[in-house]
Amino acid sequence: MPATRGTPSRVGRPRAQGPSDSELTPRAEVLAAAAELFTVNGYAATTTRAVAERAGLRQASLYHYFAGKEDILASLLESTVQPSLSFAGGLLARTAPEAAAGAGLWALAAFDAELLFGGLYNLGALYQLPEVRGERFAQFRGSRAGLKAAYGALLAALDPSEDLALRTDLLLGLVEGGVAVARETGGRDARTVGEAVADSALRLAGRTARQIAAARTGAAGLRPA
CATH class of the missing domain: 1.10.357 (Tetracycline Repressor; domain 2)
Known part of the structure; x- marks a missing residue:
């Protein structure tokens, strides 16, 4: 799905749960996690903390890839x-x-x-x-x-x-x-x-x-x- 395609990630941002088994980049994992949470739980009810946890990242690391929840949603919709x-x-x-x-x-x-x-x-x-x-x-x-x-x-x-x-x-x-x-x-x-x-x-x-x-x-x- 295009919404799960990411760009190469920057080096040096630690993951909350260690290396991922997924082949997705951290940015793409954030998009995949947000796609699930936004559509299943609702956009308003989903926090950036929840997205980061679902993607296996620290919340602070999420902001390395996206400015906030609106930025994530815009990227998903554009895809x-x-x-x-x-x-x-x-x-x-x-x-x-x-x-x-x-x-x-x-x-x-x-x-x-x-x-x-x-x-x-x-x-x-x-x-x-x-x-x-x-x-x-x-x-x-x-x-x-x-x-x-x-x-x-x-x-x-x-x-x-x-x-x-x-x-x-x-x-x-x-x-x-x-x-x-x-x-x-x-x-x-x-x-x-x-x-x-x-x-x-x-x-x-x-x-x-x-x-x-x-x-x-x-x-x-x-x-x-």
Whole structure:
């Protein structure tokens, strides 16, 4: 899960419980611990002390990697959007014609849904926290707005009819909401969920069953291996 990927740690910060058996860096362990606690216990109820203890660090060591709880949450949320935003940028550079836009929209919805579903914890549930309206989360909000714009551009190439803004909002809601529903029901892998969400995204865009099948085939060359 992207939220558990870390950057190389600095040397000289002691751990509370000695060396970790995990292959994660201390920073990544903090993110993994916070992802669990924020989604299971709630963001407001989770302290930095609890995150540090769950990660096996002293609380003072946590502040070597993050300025505070908001900084941790912002890093987690940004990790749920940035990979999809980068992927969307590549798609938009090569999906101008309508046929290619269908494949591009299918590929983006599948990639985005797989990313959100593929982690251990439902970080998408944290998007609506009131704290996310704060200044520290401006980068996350900007990235999410950029991802929505990419969905809108692909949707417009398929169907430039009225109410594009509303349909784009509905499309993003379908992707994020579809992942939430799939998590609730369980028993599926990320690839299956991504494909189901992508098919639904094309239906929302007004594509026929034959067009959806063609988009799925065309998206095969656009998706990561």
